[in-house]
Amino acid sequence: MVEHNEIHCRCLVGGQVQGVGFRPFVYRLAVEEELAGQVGNTSEGVRIDIQGPSAAVERFLRRLRAELPPLARLTRLEREDLPVDNTRHGAAFRIVESTGRSGHSVLVSPDVGICGDCLREMRDPADPRHGYAFTNCTNCGPRYTITRAIPYDRATTSMACFPLCPRCAAEYGDPLDRRFHAQPVACPVCGPRLWLVRTPDADRGAPPAREAVRAGQALAEAAAVLRQGGILALKGLGGFQLACDARRDDTVARLRQRKSRPHKAFAVMLPDLDAARACCRLSPEHAALLCAPEKPIVLCPVREESGGLSPLLAPDTDSLGIMLPYTPLHVALFDALARETAMPPALVMTSANPRGEPLCLGNREALARLRHEADAFLLHDRDILVRVDDSVTALFPAGQAGGAAPFFHRRARGYVPRPVPLDLADAQSPTVCGTGAQLKATLCLTRGRDAFVSQHIGDLENLPTARFYEEVSAHLERLLEVRPELLVCDLHPDLLSSRWARERASREGLPLLRLQHHAAHAAAVLAEHGRTDGALAICLDGTGLGTDGIIWGGEVLSMELEALRWQRLGGLSPFALPGGEAAIREPWRLALALREMLGQADEPASWDGTMRPPVDAWGADAQLAAARTTARHQASLLREMLRWGVNCPLTSSCGRLFDAVSAELGICLATSYEGQAAIRLETLARCPEARPLADEEAADELLRPPAGDDETWRLDTPALFAAVQHDAARYGAATAALRFHERLAGGLARLAARLAAATGFRTVALAGGCLQNLLLARLLLRALRARGLHPLLPLELPPGDGGLSLGQAAWGLCAWKSGKLPPDGVD
Structure with missing residues (x-):
């Protein structure tokens, strides 16, 4: 007989609930609460049908939200009460097969770094998955990069060609096992396998007979290549990566030469937090972000001794992109290296994408495209279906987000398709x-x-x-x-x-x-x-076509999103871009353009080659020396272009202003990658000898009201540039760099405050690539808040x-x- 307080309800759950252990979690809760019913994937989401005593049902629903598996995210939970089904009294709860093919509202999980349970299995000699480079469970492993279509079942992933062995099938089918319906589940008996191909054999492409290939052999050979100073291409999670010993200058220099990447920083993979702490100054927030399930690259301040890492890894900056091993393959490779090295291994781990092209995906593709870059290839037979690069993050500027929230430089693996x-x-x-x-x-x-x-x-x-x-x-x-x-x-x-x-x-x-x-x-x-009403926005970046024919990049806008209204109210005053795009590659042109606006007919003293650059690594930069020569020889021609206005479009770009200041101070006259001049300038501003402004200067002096046909308020760019020259002559380049950041942030904040008073908008969105300069971001946040404004950065x-x-x-x-x-x- 049915108890009088028994109830029956159906719930439809949407969100990240496939491939994350959500159904077995529901099963366990229902069994613990002694409820009848079922759970299954449908085209609309995960459908849960439960029946039992009302107190137990309500407790189940509370726990459903409060005790989610690590990777699950709910975006919707709809409940429908139904008549009690007398035939279900005392029946068992069960998991049913997926149904439906279209109109779904479930989300595929991003790829997730290896979890602690799988890591322990890999390092347990008694475990069947000891050392296995493709170990995973419902709490970790590949998702997005192996998924062809929805619903997320093994048949729609690149694991479909690996039939489960009896052991894995039993785990896959047991609702109480953490590998229940873990679609990438595999073991050495039935799963993907590794092999190694050295570059002279690359044209063959195929592995030897599988019986002769053992993961341990391939990993041992790969580790030997790295120890001997070679460059290894390994098939990662979302594409191929190039790896080499991060402690060897000769190897890092060879990788730079092969990739035609003379200066841009390389990311480094270290085996654990202790190794990371030996190289970088890690805050608790850095450590938490490094260990988060997404396992991003995290930009961290480098220690002076840097734990023996090569100074060639990041010659332009005092930060280094660090990541921990996020796949079992990385773990297995580091374990193989650790067996033969005294110091903790440290590997450059960079995207294998020659000449700015996309990542390599397939084995044959990599063997063809990377044959001039890699000495050996660590390959496997699990297909990658989606190219996804590593995510690159910093920590949020103070006061923007709690805990270890990432501030994205690049959002990809671990976060997409969230x-x-x-x-x-x-x-x-x-x-x-x-x-x-x-x-x-x-x-x-x-x-x-x-x-x-x-x-x-x-x-x-x-x-x-x-x-x-x-x-x-x-x-x-x-x-x-x-x-x-x-x-x-x-x-x-x-x-x-x-x-x-x-x-x-x-x-x-x-x-x-x-x-x-x-x-x-x-x-x-x-x-x-969620702000669709009126707000201001400070947008600081490189270039974007404006509505007036000028190349914008340092703008203050008003934006009313829901009303579809926006207007440029202020920004940096325009200056010339001599040679158009050539000025982006050669910032010395921008410095001369601003000098011309100030009526200065000479070149900066920093260009004569007699001054020692403020960072020793830049003094040995052959590109900098060559750019000095080019600038001196072409200066007179450039001035003629400026006087006659030949190929000198106007820009209000904040990024180009950073380039001009960097060139004026003699630290970057020509660039080998986007943002190089600004990165050097920010690094210089953080030098210990840099002295901040004693008190906030009257930045109102930099503001220019609307004049003539220009209806916008302007921050006087030549005046900012002249202040840099004054500070450099009196206090040195480092102080000039820091004070430029301070004056720019203070001037923009005062401009925003003036426009806020005129519009009534107190919220200020901050956007544009220049905001990845954390010094500028922190200064802007502080200056805006000091004026009673509410700044927003993207989360x-x-x-x-x-x-x-x-x-x-x-x-x-x-x-x-x-x-x-x-x-x-x-x-």
Whole structure:
């Protein structure tokens, strides 16, 4: 007989609930509470049917939210009360098969670093998975990179070709086992296998007979290659990586030569936190982020002694990108190295993408594309279906986020495809595609209340990266089972992302909106924080086409997202960009342009080659010496270009201002990678001898009110530059670099305060790639708060172009909601 207090209800759960141990978790809770019913994956989400005493049911529902598995995330839990089913009284709870193929609302988990349980098994000689390089469970392992389609079952992953052995099948089918329905589950008997190919044998491509290949042999040979100073290409989680000994100058120099990467920093993988602490000054927040399930690269301050690491790893900066082993393959390789080395192993671990192209995925592809870069290849037979690079993070500037929140430089592995929830959308909202920018490109697709920003794609400057862009678009649409109903692209018509959007809109008859670059930056930050009312935005980056023909990059905007209104109210005063894009590669041109504006006919004293650069590593830089010679020889020609206005477009770019100051101080006159001049300038500003301003100067003196046809308030760029010259002559380059940061932040804050008083907006979104300069970000936050303003930095996405596609998508959703779509399909 059914008890009078028995109830029956059905719950539909949406979120990150597939491949994360959610169903066995539900099963265990139901068994512990002695409830009847079932749980299963459906096209709408995970459906839970439970029946039992009302107190037990209510307790089950409370625990369902409070005791989630480590990787599970709930975005929706809908409850429906049903009549009690008398036939279920006393029945067992069970897990049922997945149903449904479309319209789903479950989320595929990002790839997750190895968990403590799997690590213990790998290091237990008595365990069947001892040393096995593909160990995983429901709490860790590959997800996004091996998933072909939804629902997330083994048949739709690259593990489909590995039939389970009896031991693994028993674990996979046991609801109380932590490998229950762990789709990548495998062991040495039935799972993927390793082999090693040395470069002279690379043309053969195939491994020897499997019976003759043991993971231990391949790992031992790979470790020997690294110990002998070789460069190893290994098949990682989202693509191939190049590894070498991070303690050997000759090996790091050889890797730089082979990759044509003379200065840009390399990331380093270290075996554990103790090894990381020996090399870097780690705060508790650094340590927590390094050990988080996502296992990102974390930028950490380097110790002076640096634990024996090569000084060639990051010659431009006093920070180093550190990561811990995040796959069992990395763990097994480090264990093999540790058996033969006295010091803890340290490996450069960098993306295997020659000439700025996408990561290599397949074995044959890597053997062909990396044959001139790697001495050996550590390969395996589990296919990678999706290219995903490592995520790069720093710690949030003080006061922005609690705990170990990442501040993204690059958002990819471990975080994608985790969605950004949008308060401005609802379940019936259309699917909008934000097509992103040219550099650090991403795509954004919306589905209902969620925005899915793709992994970092790269710079859209070659055909392979353009194909990768299309590949990402197709895969995201397939995974989310959506098709765009509206496209939003950048205002610049010649960007590859803009052309792609235009061609697709024409081909499929879709409406297309264009949004100015910095307005998209502002919209991204405000949408993430749920701010659709009026706000200001300070957007500081390299370049973006403005509405007035000037190349913008240092702007203060007003933005009312829901009302689809934005306006540029202020920014840096424009200066010349002599030679156009050549000035981006050669910052000395920018320094001369600003000197010309100040009426100075000479070159900086720092260019004569007699002054010792403030950082010793830069003094040995042959590129810097060559750039000094070039600048001196071409200075007169450049001045003629400036006087006649030949190929000298105007820019208000904050990034270009950083470049000009870096060149003026003689620390970077020509760049080998984007942001190099600014990175050196920030590093110099953090030198111990740098002296801050004694008190805040009257930055109002730098403000210029609207004049003539220009309706915007301006921060006087030549005056900022002249202050740098004064400080350098009186106090030295390091103090000049620090005080430039301080004056810029103070001037922008005063400008924002003046505009806040005029508009009534007290919230200030901060966006643009210059905000990845943490010194500038901290100074801006402090200066804005001191004036009673409420600054916002992005929490979920990079402040630079990697987050811009979200702003485009948010703008498109607001346009659709308001009905302000172009009548002919294109705005």
